[in-house]
Amino acid sequence: MNNDYTVLGIETSCDECAAAVVRNGKEILSNVVASQIDEHKLYDGVVPEIAARLHSEWIQNVVDQAVLESGMALKDISAIAVTHKPGMIGALLVGLSFAKGLAWSLNKPLIAVDHILAHLYAPQLQWEIPYPYLGLLVSGGHTMVSLMRSYNDIEVLGATIDDACGEAFDKVAKHYGLGYPGGAVIDKLARTGDSLSFRFPQPVLKNSRRSLDMSFSGLKTAAIWQKGQFLKSGKEDNLENLLASYQKAIIDMLLDRLSRAVAMTGIDNILIGGGVAANSYLRQHLAQMDWNIFAPELAFCTDNAAMIAGIAYHYHLSQNYADFDCPAFSRVGDFRSVPQKAK
Numbered sequence: 001m002n003n004d005y006t007v008l009g010i011e012t013s014c015d016e017c018a019a020a021v022v023r024n025g026k027e028i029l030s031n032v033v034a035s036q037i038d039e040h041k042l043y044d045g046v047v048p049e050i051a052a053r054l055h056s057e058w059i060q061n062v063v064d065q066a067v068l069e070s071g072m073a074l075k076d077i078s079a080i081a082v083t084h085k086p087g088m089i090g091a092l093l094v095g096l097s098f099a100k101g102l103a104w105s106l107n108k109p110l111i112a113v114d115h116i117l118a119h120l121y122a123p124q125l126q127w128e129i130p131y132p133y134l135g136l137l138v139s140g141g142h143t144m145v146s147l148m149r150s151y152n153d154i155e156v157l158g159a160t161i162d163d164a165c166g167e168a169f170d171k172v173a174k175h176y177g178l179g180y181p182g183g184a185v186i187d188k189l190a191r192t193g194d195s196l197s198f199r200f201p202q203p204v205l206k207n208s209r210r211s212l213d214m215s216f217s218g219l220k221t222a223a224i225w226q227k228g229q230f231l232k233s234g235k236e237d238n239l240e241n242l243l244a245s246y247q248k249a250i251i252d253m254l255l256d257r258l259s260r261a262v263a264m265t266g267i268d269n270i271l272i273g274g275g276v277a278a279n280s281y282l283r284q285h286l287a288q289m290d291w292n293i294f295a296p297e298l299a300f301c302t303d304n305a306a307m308i309a310g311i312a313y314h315y316h317l318s319q320n321y322a323d324f325d326c327p328a329f330s331r332v333g334d335f336r337s338v339p340q341k342a343k
């Protein structure tokens, strides 16, 4: 008997229209990502309405290509998996409706995947990482340090209480006219700057729920409107210096929370994911730590459908299927969280 299971995954939660076919949660047979970045660049950010419309125009071709490249026939696919949360609701609905239609017409099971759990599974496509591990998810929409006990058992140790760190990069880049997405541009420009020119204070979170929570909106405001206050004497007020110092302030906060998570849990297997995981300052500093870091190649840090099809294999094994009336949700799921911080 053949015990292989091959899942078709679909991802449309933001501005990547993606489909992939993955065998047994690991073996990537195809991984197609059609990025809409060029269409959103004009607006210096993702426009939800444009994203949803483009997904509905592209999804059929993207799925067709993923199936073709996988060498599989649709009838031999074991299940159809799709991101149903969190994300932009219009964009999510395109992928979800398409997946439902496909699963229904093929009489295959439908698997609804949480995008955050999928990002935190993505490195499992490249390595065999034993649970438990710590996950740092840093993207344009999310910033979270979590303890993963299995593919779907997550405990949030800390998260942003306002902007996501990727958004903090994007908004500052937008203000200084550097284009979208801003993280990669800031990363590049910061390499020629002096990160010790501006001393941005690390936010103090007195009323947050968890001691590992983070905040980026004050830093963003400081970098845009109050930078003069933070310039150190004798240092030059130029854009590269500002961006290098700003990047350092953001990444230092992530590194601080990770250090505290390691101290709190005693776990030093750390996996990173999300677009900001591409940041060279972050990767360089993580490499200097005495931790086991699993930093996937960029294609598996950013949005893709291989991570959706990969994690869905485990849902398929336990026959954890979605109903055809499964809704899409824009917000992050109600994950378990470390106990409330004492006031």
Ligand code: KG4
Pocket (backbone or CB within 6 Å): 014, 138, 139, 140, 141, 142, 165, 166, 167, 169, 170, 181, 182, 183, 184, 187, 274, 275, 276, 277, 278, 279, 280, 301, 302, 303
């Ligand atoms: O995971 P992702 O592709 O999409 C979602 O937000 O889900 O992440 C995109 C984010 C953007 O905010 C972008 O500015 C940021 O990742 N990013 C970076 C770098 N490359 C992309 N941030 C910092 N440094 C980078 N090298």
Ligand code: ZN
Pocket (backbone or CB within 6 Å): 115, 119, 139, 274, 302, 303
């Ligand atoms: Zn994502």
